[in-house]
Amino acid sequence: MNQNIYRSMSRGYFILLIPGLILLAFFYVYPLLNGVYLSLTSWDGVSRTKDFVGFSNYINIFSDSRFLNSLSFTFKYAIVSTILSNIIAISVAMALVSKIKFQNFFRGLYFFPAVLSMLIIGFIWKQIYFRFIPYLGEQLNIDVLQTNVLGNQDTVFWALVVVTVWQASAILIIIYMAGLQTIPQEVYESADIDGARGLKKFFTITLPLIVPSITICLILAMKQHLMVYDYIVAMTGGGPGFATESVTLLIYNLGFLNNRFGYGTAAALLLFLMIVIISFIQIYFLRKKEVQL
Amino acid sequence: MNLKKLGVYAFIITGGLAILFPLYLTVITAFKTPEETRVSFLALPESFSFANFIQAIEMTNYVQGFMNSFMITGISIVFIIILGSSVSYSIARNQDKKFYRVMYYFFVSGLFVPFQVLMLPLIQQLSAIGMLNKWGLILLYITYSLFQSVFLFVAYFKSIPRELEDAALIDGCGVFRTFWHIIFPMLKPMTVTVAILNIIWIWNDFLMPLVVLNNSSDWTLPLMQYVFESQYSANYNLAFASYLMVLMPVIVVYLFLQRHIIGGVSDGAVK
Amino acid sequence: MKKSLILSAILTASLLVGCNTSGESPSNGSGEGSNDGVKTIEFFQVKSEAVQTFNQLIEKFEDDNPTINIEQNTVPDGMTVLKTRFSTGDIPDIFITYPVEADYVLRANNDYLLDVTDEPFIDKVNGEIQDRYIENDRMYGVALSLNANGVLYNKAIFEEHGIDIPQTWDEFMAVNEALEAAGQTPVIMGNQDLGQTSIFNLNFVAQQFDPDYWESLNAGNETIVGDPRWEEAAQKMLDVLQFAQRDHMGTDYDQGNAMFANGEGAMYFMGAWVLPTLRDMNPNFDEEFGYFTFPQTNNPDENVTISGVDVGLSIAADTDYPEEALKFVEFLVDEAQTFADLDGSFSAVEGVEIKDPVLQGLLPHIEEGKVANWPNHYWAGGTAVEADFRSHSQNFFSHQNIEQYLQDLDSMFASYRQ
Numbered sequence: 001m002n003q004n005i006y007r008s009m010s011r012g013y014f015i016l017l018i019p020g021l022i023l024l025a026f027f028y029v030y031p032l033l034n035g036v037y038l039s040l041t042s043w044d045g046v047s048r049t050k051d052f053v054g055f056s057n058y059i060n061i062f063s064d065s066r067f068l069n070s071l072s073f074t075f076k077y078a079i080v081s082t083i084l085s086n087i088i089a090i091s092v093a094m095a096l097v098s099k100i101k102f103q104n105f106f107r108g109l110y111f112f113p114a115v116l117s118m119l120i121i122g123f124i125w126k127q128i129y130f131r132f133i134p135y136l137g138e139q140l141n142i143d144v145l146q147t148n149v150l151g152n153q154d155t156v157f158w159a160l161v162v163v164t165v166w167q168a169s170a171i172l173i174i175i176y177m178a179g180l181q182t183i184p185q186e187v188y189e190s191a192d193i194d195g196a197r198g199l200k201k202f203f204t205i206t207l208p209l210i211v212p213s214i215t216i217c218l219i220l221a222m223k224q225h226l227m228v229y230d231y232i233v234a235m236t237g238g239g240p241g242f243a244t245e246s247v248t249l250l251i252y253n254l255g256f257l258n259n260r261f262g263y264g265t266a267a268a269l270l271l272f273l274m275i276v277i278i279s280f281i282q283i284y285f286l287r288k289k290e291v292q293l
Numbered sequence: 294m295n296l297k298k299l300g301v302y303a304f305i306i307t308g309g310l311a312i313l314f315p316l317y318l319t320v321i322t323a324f325k326t327p328e329e330t331r332v333s334f335l336a337l338p339e340s341f342s343f344a345n346f347i348q349a350i351e352m353t354n355y356v357q358g359f360m361n362s363f364m365i366t367g368i369s370i371v372f373i374i375i376l377g378s379s380v381s382y383s384i385a386r387n388q389d390k391k392f393y394r395v396m397y398y399f400f401v402s403g404l405f406v407p408f409q410v411l412m413l414p415l416i417q418q419l420s421a422i423g424m425l426n427k428w429g430l431i432l433l434y435i436t437y438s439l440f441q442s443v444f445l446f447v448a449y450f451k452s453i454p455r456e457l458e459d460a461a462l463i464d465g466c467g468v469f470r471t472f473w474h475i476i477f478p479m480l481k482p483m484t485v486t487v488a489i490l491n492i493i494w495i496w497n498d499f500l501m502p503l504v505v506l507n508n509s510s511d512w513t514l515p516l517m518q519y520v521f522e523s524q525y526s527a528n529y530n531l532a533f534a535s536y537l538m539v540l541m542p543v544i545v546v547y548l549f550l551q552r553h554i555i556g557g558v559s560d561g562a563v564k
Numbered sequence: 565m566k567k568s569l570i571l572s573a574i575l576t577a578s579l580l581v582g583c584n585t586s587g588e589s590p591s592n593g594s595g596e597g598s599n600d601g602v603k604t605i606e607f608f609q610v611k612s613e614a615v616q617t618f619n620q621l622i623e624k625f626e627d628d629n630p631t632i633n634i635e636q637n638t639v640p641d642g643m644t645v646l647k648t649r650f651s652t653g654d655i656p657d658i659f660i661t662y663p664v665e666a667d668y669v670l671r672a673n674n675d676y677l678l679d680v681t682d683e684p685f686i687d688k689v690n691g692e693i694q695d696r697y698i699e700n701d702r703m704y705g706v707a708l709s710l711n712a713n714g715v716l717y718n719k720a721i722f723e724e725h726g727i728d729i730p731q732t733w734d735e736f737m738a739v740n741e742a743l744e745a746a747g748q749t750p751v752i753m754g755n756q757d758l759g760q761t762s763i764f765n766l767n768f769v770a771q772q773f774d775p776d777y778w779e780s781l782n783a784g785n786e787t788i789v790g791d792p793r794w795e796e797a798a799q800k801m802l803d804v805l806q807f808a809q810r811d812h813m814g815t816d817y818d819q820g821n822a823m824f825a826n827g828e829g830a831m832y833f834m835g836a837w838v839l840p841t842l843r844d845m846n847p848n849f850d851e852e853f854g855y856f857t858f859p860q861t862n863n864p865d866e867n868v869t870i871s872g873v874d875v876g877l878s879i880a881a882d883t884d885y886p887e888e889a890l891k892f893v894e895f896l897v898d899e900a901q902t903f904a905d906l907d908g909s910f911s912a913v914e915g916v917e918i919k920d921p922v923l924q925g926l927l928p929h930i931e932e933g934k935v936a937n938w939p940n941h942y943w944a945g946g947t948a949v950e951a952d953f954r955s956h957s958q959n960f961f962s963h964q965n966i967e968q969y970l971q972d973l974d975s976m977f978a979s980y981r982q
Contacts, residue, residue: 005465012468013383017396020380020443023436027415028403034414065975092308095301108551109309115543115554117497119515120536123522124315127529130814132318132334148814151756153962166311174559227407230499233519237758240813241959248409255413256504257644258948259651268409276405420652507645507654509637520639528822 039266044259057266067267069242070250077157077246078225081164086217088165089172094206096173097180107177114170122234125163126150129235150236153243160244163231168224172217179213180206208289215286219279226275247271319540322533330529345534353535357510358517359542365427365513366495369434373491376435377442378480382472384443385450397447403440408500416504425507433505434495442487445560449483489550489557496543514539603885604633605892608649608656610642611875613840617906625895632888643667643947650676657889661705661878663696664937666946668705671878677704678879678886685897693873693912696937704878707912708896709903711874712935713763713835714926715856716842721748721830729854732862733800740807743830751804752829753812754820761957762940762950764804764833768797770870770936771860778942784981789970798966800860805961813961821845833858837874839908839922855925857934868936869929874909945980952976 039057043050061067096106113121129150137145149155183206191205207214229248232238238245238253245253247267254264322330323345324338349355380400387393419429453476461471477484499515506512512520518539522532547554609618615638622634637656639645647667649655655676661668671677680686681703686694689707697703717729725746730736743750754760772793780786788794809815809829824832825845836855843849857869877896879889896903900913908920910930918927929935940950956976960969 005462009462009468010387013387013393016379016383016468016472020376020400020439021396023376023432024400024403024439027418027433027436028406028411031411031414031418032406034418035410038414088308092305095305098301100298100301100305106305106309107555109312111551111555111558112547113312114558115493115497115547116540117499117515117543119497119499120518120539121315123518123532124319124536127532128315128318130816130819131529134811134814135334147811148756151811151814166315171558174555178559223405227409233499234522236756239756239758239955239958240962242955243959243962245955248407251409251412253951256648257951258945259647261413261651265410265413268407268412272405272407272410275407279405416648417652420649420654423654425652425654504648507639507649509639 035265035269038262039269041262043262050262053262057263058270061263061266061270066242066245067247067250070245070247073157073244074226074228074247077160077164077228078222081161081168081225082218082221084161085165085169085172085221086214089169089176089217090210092169092173093176093180094202097177107174110173111170113167114174116167118167118230119234121163121167122231125159125166126235129159151240153240156236156240156243160228160231160235163235164225164228168221172221175217175220176210176213179210183209211286211289215283218282218286222278222282223275226271226278319533319537322529323537324534325530327528327530345530346538349531349535349538352531353517353521353538354512355514355517355535355538358512358514361427361511362496362513362515365431365434366492369431369438369495370488370491372431372435373438373442374484374488377439377487378446378477378484379472380439381443381446381450382476385447386455397443400439400443403437404444408437412500412504419505425505427506427511430502430505430511433501434491438487438491438494441490445487446480446483449480453479483560485553486557486560489554493543493554493558602631602633603888604635605658605883605885605889606635606637606656607892608637608639608642608646608659609875610638610646610660611837612638613837614875614907617903620906621896621899621903624899625892628895629888629891632885632892634892647947655880655882657883657885658877658879658892661876662873662938662941663705663707663876665941666944666949668697668878669699670946672699672702672704676881678881678883678889679704680706680879680890680893683890683894685894688897688900688913690912690914696873697876705876706878706893706897707873708875708877708900709873709907710871710910710912711835711837712910712923712926712930713767713833713858713870715858716824716832716834716838716922717854717856718824718827718830719852719854720827729856730859731864732859734862736859737803740804744807749809749829750807750831751809751812752815752820752824752832753805753808754815754817755808755812755958755961756814757817757820758951758954758958760817760820761961762954763835765797765801765957766870766939767833767858768800768860770939771866771868772797773939775937775942778939781977782942782944782981784978788974788977789967791970794970794973795966798960798969801957801960802964802966805964813958825849827852835870836909836923836926839920850921853922855922857926857929865934867929868934869926870938871910871930871935872938872941873912875903875907876912943977943980945977949976949980 038050040052040054041050042053042057092110096103096110100106130148133149134146137143137147144152144155149159187205187209188201191201227248228246229252232244232246232249236244238249248271251264251268251271254260254267258264318334321336321338322334324341324343326338326342326344329336329338384393384397384400388397415433416425419425424432458471458475461475462468466474497515498513499519502513502516503519506516509520518535521535607618607622609615615636618636622636625634626632642660646656646659650671661671661677679702683706686703686706693707693710694703697705697707721727721743722729725742725748727739727742730739740750753764755764777786805812809823815823820832821838821841822845823829825842839849842853846852857867860867877893879886879893883889897913900911900916903909904911904916905919908923910918910923918924940953943949943953945952953973953976956969956972959972960966963969
């Protein structure tokens with residue numbers, strides 16, 4: 001290629017990159033660095049000076065019972081929701097890829113919750129928990145269901161998990177279906193000859209072959225659930241008491257209500273760090289289990 | 294049909310009913326009067342009355358919320374597609390250069406960053422330039438969509454042969470013209486995927502509008518809903534009518550473009 | 565080539581244009597403000613119940629002053645949004661402020677608020693209340709109306725069971741027991757909503773502690789755990805809680821309002837701001853319901869009605885139109901009678917007559933001066949500590965362990981001390 005064309009081409013490529021670079025510099029890199037700086041100050045959002053306090057925000061946060069409480073709620077919620085939604089998604093996906101009628105209809109139906117607003121879904125379930133579940137509880141004479149499960153510290157956790165699984169399974173089902181459909185029929189046929197049946201067939205053949213899908217689904221679900229916010233705002237506001245105060249809600253409250261910008265950003269950076277670490281651990285362990293056909 | 298098959302159907306149908314039940318409640322309650330709801334929460338309405346909807350439209354400022362959501366989503370999507378594909382083109386076709394390889398990781402790195410990390414400093418920053426409004430929000434959507442769209446588009450470029458564009462470039466077409474006339478049309482399947490993923494995200498997003506939109510005249514549908522929820526949540530029929538109104542545009546689009554949407558979302562997730 | 569250049573030019577240009585247009589008018593909503601000569605003033609107010617009332621007054625004001633456009637802005641979580649807007653420097657022209665409260669003090673001391681001490685309309689306001697705004701000998705806000713917190717009751721239910729209005733704590737508990745024995749729900753509560761928990765339990769706190777106590781607490785000289793006054797207050801909270809409807813922890817504010825307005829319970833501990841909402845829900849509200857003072861103790865003279873500034877207004881020090889903003893505030897003070905009639909609140913302005921039939925029930929007590937300001941207004945930490953207090957109270961209503969509650973409050977107050 002001629003030198004001139006080449007030079008104008010590489011200039012052209014670079015120009016295409018510029019608008020994106022500017023946006024990222026302005027709305028991603030700058031606030032990120034600014035956030036790291038803020039997390040090292042005790043800024044309250046009002047004072048005109050920002051006092052540098054070193055790492056004391058990070059040190060204090062690990063003895064802050066409210067943060068630890070929200071961290072333990074968030075992890076418990078994310079782990080339970082991730083496991084349940086993945087189990088359900090694999091089961092449904094396997095049922096859907098087995099030769100059934102109306103496969104497309106069911107696929108469309110099961111995926112449907114994924115396109116709906118989490119906030120509105122939260123509101124709808126809040127009404128169900130206030131009105132319908134207590135009614136059901138009385139009909140069935142189940143004591144714990146006779147009052148709003150969102151108002152009870154022992155049940156509110158599971159009430160949130162149910163909504164989460166209801167909506168979050170949708171996208172996982174589609175991913176697992178795609179994964180399952182790539183398994184060639186011959187693999188199963190040869191397994192049949194070997195005499196593998198039922199659950200054994202599932203654990204020895206199907207599961208190892210869909211490890212890539214499992215990796216994606218676990219990372220996707222875990223990240224999403226660790227950042228739970230809309231459901232909490234719609235249904236509990238973090239209550240009763242502090243029972244469902246997620247880390248994201250705490251960050252919002254610390255920043256916008258308590259005006260503890262430095263402290264709140266430190267909490268946010270810790271959440272970020274945890275998401276990265278967990279994602280890498282998941283990738284690492286599941287890579288090892290992957291089976292090549 | 295054997296017993297196993299029957300079990301599979303029973304399982305699928307039970308699950309399907311579980312999906313439908315909250316939506317069934319939403320629809321029937323939206324059409325009922327408070328008296329009908331008091332008599333039975335589950336029964337179908339006696340007559341389909343639109344009174345709840347009319348009242349909900351007035352109370353929640355629905356038309357304005359819809360227009361805001363529509364405009365914010367629409368403008369963002371146009372720029373997301375143009376910017377995402379052009380940036381990716383530039384990165385994908387220069388993977389032999391270290392700078393562009395670094396750029397790829399730079400653009401994709403944001404996939405792991407929760408919005409909460411950027412939120413507090415960002416609000417300060419936007420306020421300083423007077424952009425705590427829908428324009429600021431649109432810019433944020435365009436920026437944060439890049440993380441995922443670069444990831445998806447760059448992967449897609451690997452499947453597009455270079456012969457055609459090389460010929461065009463040698464003919465003196467230039468990078469821009471080659472991109473716009475030759476490359477962009479070939480990206481169509483991935484463009485649809487990126488558009489669908491971002492429409493779902495932006496239309497339903499709650500946290501970013503909540504912290505960015507300071508003035509009620511800019512509010513999107515979910516935000517309107519959040520605001521008015523506290524004023525009528527005790528009137529179930531009105532509440533459900535307004536929930537349904539927010540979900541309705543999505544439901545309609547889903548019914549028509551179901552196949553594309555499912556395909557797009559699973560493509561986006563798997564890549 | 566040309567086409568693609570244009571394309572990328574449009575791309576970047578539109579981003580820049582986006583910046584410019586919005587930079588000129590940062591919070592301009594209705595578009596009316598762009599008319600030449602019309603001065604737009606943002607009035608940020610957090611009371612969603614009062615939107616209609618203010619709209620009527622604003623309309624009148626704008627008719628008299630065609631060159632001024634008042635834009636009322638009411639957002640959810642208003643006090644939080646207001647704090648954010650202060651921290652980002654995007655301060656509304658006129659906004660609601662409560663005197664004494666930490667947020668007010670902080671803003672006044674950081675020169676964010678316009679000094680209104682010498683404005684003529686200050687003299688029209690009840691001196692005792694207006695003086696709460698004094699900070700370093702100056703005033704940065706004006707009180708317009710007062711809220712009041714008491715017990716709303718269902719007259720029909722009281723009559724049916726031959727119950728008189730209780731004057732003392734013991735009588736009050738006897739009423740609860742009698743109603744429960746008769747199969748009535750004595751009390752409706754909406755404790756799923758964080759906001760509601762403190763409206764109820766601050767009654768006991770306000771009765772027990774005076775401003776001096778809070779000053780001492782803020783300075784770190786008081787311990788809540790082991791303090792018999794706190795133990796008594798907490799015990800009384802639990803005593804009343806037993807008589808709330810079964811699902812009080814799962815009922816929110818709006819649902820609670822509806823239940824009470826529909827006669828599903830006999831009593832409701834609520835501030836006067838709820839009256840317009842209840843009237844909407846029940847057209848016969850004024851005939852069927854009444855108000856009485858919360859009998860916190862067995863000595864009627866010691867019982868207090870919580871009453872604080874409900875609408876108090878401050879003007880941003882850096883507003884573009886100080887004269888116009890002052891004019892609007894003066895107008896609101898002058899229209900205090902209209903405001904009181906529409907809003908159904910007590911007025912901070914002298915000479916305003918209370919016509920609201922339900923409010924009459926609280927009037928004698930208030931006129932005798934048996935009132936206490938909201939205790940939380942004295943707390944270091946302002947609205948943030950108040951929000952935490954609500955969460956801790958909601959938590960307490962769940963676990964019902966007094967020791968734990970008082971410990972939590974101790975560490976809560978400690979965390980807001982500088």
